[in-house]
Amino acid sequence: MNYKEMLQPELVFLNIDAKDRKNLYKQIAEKLMKLGYVKDTYESALNKREDEFPTGVVSEHISIALPHANPENINKPFVAIVTTKNLIELLQMGYNTKEETKTFFFLGIQHSDDQLTLLQKFMALIQDKDFVDDFESITDESEMFQYIEKKFNE
Amino acid sequence: MAKIIVACGSGVASSELVVKHISDFFEDHGITGVDVEATDFKKLPDILASYDIYVWIARPSEQIQTIVDENNITSVNGLPIFTGQNPEVSYKEIISGLKGLSA
Secondary structure (H helix, E strand, C coil): CCHHHHCCHHHEEEEECCCCHHHHHHHHHHHHHHCCCECCCHHHHHHHHHHHCCCEEECCCCEEECCCCCHHHECCCEEEEEEEEEEEEEEECCCCCEEEEEEEEEEECCCCHHHHHHHHHHHHHCCCHHHHHHHHHCCCHHHHHHHHHHHHHC | CEEEEEEECCCCCHHHHHHHHHHHHHHHCCCCCEEEEEEECCCHHHHHHHCCEEEECCCCCHHHHHHHHHCCCEEEECHHHHHCCCCHHHHHHHHHHHHHHHC
8 A cells, every 4th residue: 555545534633632642542543443444452552562662753843653553453554643732741762751742643554665655754754844833833634634645745 | 694683662663664774775875785674572582692783763671681782782773763863873883883793
């Protein structure tokens, strides 16, 4: 699957009201399950993975997290764009130091080069100040979908 | 042949990406004869000892650190390569690790 097909209008969830990370992951897991992207094992796998191997990434311009679970817990590849109303605390990948973020890119990755390209794309985008400024100013979900889609095609 | 292992939590996303970056870097700089592989933390303890350079994206556990120390493996922080922020730092460490092997 081409990584561009992993992004769908139904996969943008902005300004989610969650009290903490586990609550956010629960809400997103429920949405993804209803849409058929993940299995019922996904939520616990996601949390287990985050506890063992945190997925926070901090760039000069923005802090994000890339929550993901092992491939056996997903039905089809996806990327979900999620922002939260309040700052959510988690840990940074590799360094395991504290991080607060409102931006989450949930990755449903199976094994393929195209999907790696997606990850690479996100890493480049979070270092682009113009992207971060635009991203943080968009509040409408369909506008966000169109914006990210446009960025993926650049 | 020199062998590099890249390890993250699941072995699918982050480590694969870092392997791709390192392979591209080697290609761009005409470095050949280096094997670069991705794995996850479950398999790592069993295979790590047979590698020369270990690039970590998830923080090495005590068990992993012991294997690194006992086998004189060069351990390199792969996060700068993953995020693309100052990856030169990691590449330099990898290169000096490779030089150490041929010396």
